[in-house]
Amino acid sequence: MGFPGTWMTESESMVYRVVPKCACSTIGQIMYRSDHGRFFDGDIHDAQDGLHKWGLEHSRGPIEANVTAHRSLVFTCVRNPYGRILSSFFDKICGIQRNGRRYRGNLVPMLIQKYGVEVGDPETGFEFDQIRSFRRFLLFVRDTIRFGKPMDPDIHWSAMSGHVSTLIKGGGRYDMILHVEDFDAGMAQVLERAPLRHPVDLAAMPRFNESEGHGPKRAHPIEAYFDDLSLHLVREVYGRDFELFGYDIDDPSRRAPLREIDLDAVHAKLGA
Template identity: 75%
Template structure:
């Protein structure tokens, strides 16, 4: 199994377990900058040099030795499940991807056919009923996670605890887990704990939102997308995420966590 979704700086100053839709583009660029004093030109997910990634065969033995020996500071980042699944919908389902095509080829046609979802298109300014379509997408996301039908769950909407647990189960240990909603504060803790070849000034770091600008803008407040049934579905999918990372299930309008993350509890519950 190893350590899927794990990135490490070339200097081995720090190790990061990627959780999709949780500021991963910005975190990857901060890591890249901390080694090279410049940002990667393009989407950091496309980088094949300058950063060790588990998906690159040559990086695997280095990452494995580091993580199993806990030689470097290790961290990850989480996000409110309500805003995360909404972001996945607008980016992956409604948006046009970097290659100019729809995400995963036949996925959107399948959703239109089986779940009656509309996604709009750039020609009509992405005009469609966002709330109705999103709630139908939620049913699809639940079906993929609960029954693995009509396809396996996608990394962008599978639970954060699932991503985070593989690192623990295979022998890793986190030194820090922070909230996307308190990004600067959280990444500063990481930077303060490590020695980097290049100094990082967080005030000068732009946000790398690679999903922005290629799909419709969210037309309503977060809470408008979630009625009682939608909240029930979200809880069914993300119960563990709400509990472990202390997000507010009762109020979709509150994106901020209700408490701090207990690392010992995360390791105990996700290491089983």
């Protein structure tokens, strides 16, 4: 299996397991700056050097050697599943991607045809019934995760616990798991514990949200998107995420976690 989705600074000061839709662009840029004293010019996901990534052939040996020996601080970042799935919908389904096209080619037309999802049009200001469309998208998400139909689940809406588990099953261990909702405090602890080549000023740096401005704005509070059926579907596919990462499964309006993450419990349950 190896360590898919794992990034490491070239200096090996820190190792990060990417969880999509959980501040991964910002974290990648922080890692890059801590080594090189500047941010990467562009989307950090496109960087082919300056940062070790499991997807790059030359990076696999160094990452595997480091993680299996636990030579560096290892961390990841998670997010309230209610906010994460909404973000995936507005970014990946409704938004225009940075290449100027819809995400994954025929995915959106298929959703329109088979699930009745609407996504709006940038020419008309993305006017559509967001709540109705999102709830139909959620049915599709459940079908992909539970049944692998009409396609395998996409990384942007597959469960966070699945992403987090790969590093553990490969023989690695996390030192920290951050909550997006308290990002600055959590990331400050990472930077304090890692031997940095260059300091990073979290308060002064920009946020690297690559999807910002390319799709519709969320028009309603989070809880408005989830009726009884939607709550049931979320429990069905993300129940483990709520349990392991300390979020409130009963109240979509409660963004912040209820408790700290029990690292030992995460390793025990995801390493089995």
